[in-house]
Amino acid sequence: xxxxxxxxxxxxxxxxxxxxxxxxxxxxxxxxxxxxxxxxxxxxxxxxxxxxxxxxxxxxxxxxxxxxxxxxxxxxxxxxxxxxxxxxxxxxxxxxxxxxxxxxxxxxxxxxxxxxxxxxxxxxxxxxxxxxxxxxxxxxxxxxxxxxxxxxxxxxxxxxxxxxxxxxxxxxxxxxxxxxxxxxxxxxxxxxxxxxxxxxxxxxxxxxxxxxxxxxxxxxxxxxxxxxxxxxxxxxxxxxxxxxxxxxxxxxxxxxxxxxxxxxxxxxxxxxxxxxx
Amino acid sequence: xxxxxxxxxxxxxxxxxxxxxxxxxxxxxxxxxxxxxxxxxxxxxxxxxxxxxxxxxxxxxxxxxxxxxxxxxxxxxxxxxxxxxxxxxxxxxxxxxxxxxxxxxxxxxxxxxxxxxxxxxxxxxxxxxxxxxxxxxxxxxxxxxxxxxxxxxxxxxxxxxxxxxxxxxxxxxxxxxxxxxxxxxxxxxxxxxxxxxxxxxxxxxxxxxxxxxxxxxxxxxxxxxxxxxxxxxxxxxxxxxxxxxxxxxxxxxxxxxx
Numbered sequence: 001x002x003x004x005x006x007x008x009x010x011x012x013x014x015x016x017x018x019x020x021x022x023x024x025x026x027x028x029x030x031x032x033x034x035x036x037x038x039x040x041x042x043x044x045x046x047x048x049x050x051x052x053x054x055x056x057x058x059x060x061x062x063x064x065x066x067x068x069x070x071x072x073x074x075x076x077x078x079x080x081x082x083x084x085x086x087x088x089x090x091x092x093x094x095x096x097x098x099x100x101x102x103x104x105x106x107x108x109x110x111x112x113x114x115x116x117x118x119x120x121x122x123x124x125x126x127x128x129x130x131x132x133x134x135x136x137x138x139x140x141x142x143x144x145x146x147x148x149x150x151x152x153x154x155x156x157x158x159x160x161x162x163x164x165x166x167x168x169x170x171x172x173x174x175x176x177x178x179x180x181x182x183x184x185x186x187x188x189x190x191x192x193x194x195x196x197x198x199x200x201x202x203x204x205x206x207x208x209x210x211x212x213x214x215x216x217x218x219x220x221x222x223x224x225x226x227x228x229x230x231x232x233x234x235x236x237x238x239x240x241x242x243x244x245x246x247x248x249x250x251x252x253x254x255x256x257x258x259x260x261x262x263x264x265x266x267x268x269x270x271x272x273x274x275x276x277x
Numbered sequence: 278x279x280x281x282x283x284x285x286x287x288x289x290x291x292x293x294x295x296x297x298x299x300x301x302x303x304x305x306x307x308x309x310x311x312x313x314x315x316x317x318x319x320x321x322x323x324x325x326x327x328x329x330x331x332x333x334x335x336x337x338x339x340x341x342x343x344x345x346x347x348x349x350x351x352x353x354x355x356x357x358x359x360x361x362x363x364x365x366x367x368x369x370x371x372x373x374x375x376x377x378x379x380x381x382x383x384x385x386x387x388x389x390x391x392x393x394x395x396x397x398x399x400x401x402x403x404x405x406x407x408x409x410x411x412x413x414x415x416x417x418x419x420x421x422x423x424x425x426x427x428x429x430x431x432x433x434x435x436x437x438x439x440x441x442x443x444x445x446x447x448x449x450x451x452x453x454x455x456x457x458x459x460x461x462x463x464x465x466x467x468x469x470x471x472x473x474x475x476x477x478x479x480x481x482x483x484x485x486x487x488x489x490x491x492x493x494x495x496x497x498x499x500x501x502x503x504x505x506x507x508x509x510x511x512x513x514x515x516x517x518x519x520x521x522x523x524x525x526x527x528x529x530x531x532x533x534x535x
Contacts, residue, residue, distance in 0.1 A: 010359060010360035011361075014353065014357035014360055017357075020394075021394070021412075025391050028397055029389065029390050031393075032393055082287060085283040086287070090283040097287070101291065102521075103518055104295065105474070106517045107474075107510070107517055108490055108491055109474050110476045110495055111490070111494060111509075111510045115298060117498075118300060118301065118507075156293075211384065213383070214383035216385065216477075217476060234385055238392065251385070254386065255386055
């Protein structure tokens with residue numbers, strides 16, 4: 001009896017935290033999304049979801065998915081070589097380089113994004129350099145390219161890290177064996193390294209794609225508000241303070257779209273694995 | 278040749294990642310308020326930063342929220358990881374699935390869901406709600422950092438301690454905790470960095486003038502850019518680099534000894 005009580009005391013803070021701060025808030029999103037109150041009476045309603053089905057909202061959702069997909073593909077193709085180089089023998093001080101690669105991630109996200117604003121804005125650093133060199137100034141911000149650029153910049157380390165982790169977990173004997181059996185370095189990459197790094201690739205894709213779809217800061221800063229994403233629509237509902245039900249409904253839609261995308265991505269592997277740390 | 282190309286590519290990626298940070302550091306020493314022109318070296322923005330009460334308060338809130346949130350989430354996370362480790366595998370898996378919801382969910386959904394909770398409970402948004410929201414998203418990372426260490430340890434040492442007459446509490450603190458200490462420390466550091474880095478969840482869960490650095494910089498963006506922000510960025514980045522280098526140096530020293 002006493003033993004059981006001790007076990008319960010251990011798990012109690014966990015359960016309290018889990019129920020109160022994870023489960024209940026999720027139910028509250030559903031509560032706000034599915035109800036409407038007139039006066040003191042609560043009604044069940046689908047209106048919040050119905051009002052999302054408008055061409056302009058659907059367009060924003062599709063744009064969010066599209067831009068985040070672009071950013072994810074770019075991160076994958078730019079980041080995979082970095083992970084491969086880092087796990088290879090091109091460098092001696094790997095630990096130090098890994099730290100250097102991840103250090104920008106430790107700096108505040110807003111400050112990092114703000115920094116690009118300083119460089120790329122109309123009167124920013126890049127334009128003044130161009131002007132000094134005798135070129136015309138141009139506007140870099142306020143378009144889809146700028147938003148994708150911002151996503152790639154902010155999320156690239158999240159692609160590199162899990163891929164690096166899964167590549168460095170590959171036993172060296174496997175790679176040697178493939179060379180001994182006569183494969184070229186390309187063959188070894190294609191048949192050994194790439195398949196074994198698939199879990200890292202998948203968790204990298206997740207770590208880049210989800211924040212990309214739902215960001216509202218990058219589109220606000222680098223898109224100059226001209227390229228609203230679905231995150232901006234949610235944020236507006238809560239900042240203006242009146243359309244909470246609608247905001248909650250979009251949150252649910254986004255959650256389901258993201259889960260659906262992750263399901264599709266994870267179909268490509270037998271055992272989904274989160275290699276985050 | 279191939280090696281050289283690899284190195285070149287790696288350095289180019291590093292340059293890409295550091296370009297904005299270096300720009301901010303350079304601008305923080307610029308005597309001119311304009312971003313476009315170099316007006317000579319000066320420390321005036323650092324001076325302005327230290328005399329700016331709003332910014333110093335935001336810095337203080339960021340640091341205190343990060344430390345308190347990391348401390349509390351490390352304690353809860355450690356206890357939870359030990360409790361989960363003792364659970365039957367099926368129950369553990371079910372509980373872990375819920376635990377990882379804040380990690381898998383996007384920040385905006387986590388932020389909104391907590392905001393609705395505080396609104397529903399009629400808790401005024403401010404320091405407390407900011408702290409609670411940070412604790413919430415840090416705990417899963419602490420559990421994730423500690424659980425693998427628990428799987429890895431040999432429980433017979435713990436059982437031996439019990440057989441030799443140690444109370445369960447003593448066996449925990451003397452045997453179990455030291456074994457999983459690396460996990461606890463990395464969970465703690467992870468929490469600090471996540472807390473300092475966060476904007477989205479803070480954005481939805483603070484109010485009444487309680488501003489951390491992210492919130493302050495975001496709101497000052499509309500008013501116009503204050504170069505003291507550059508000084509702040511440069512200082513924060515300097516702190517990060519120093520901490521990381523110390524950690525790296527310690528690690529390499531330890532592995533040299535081994």
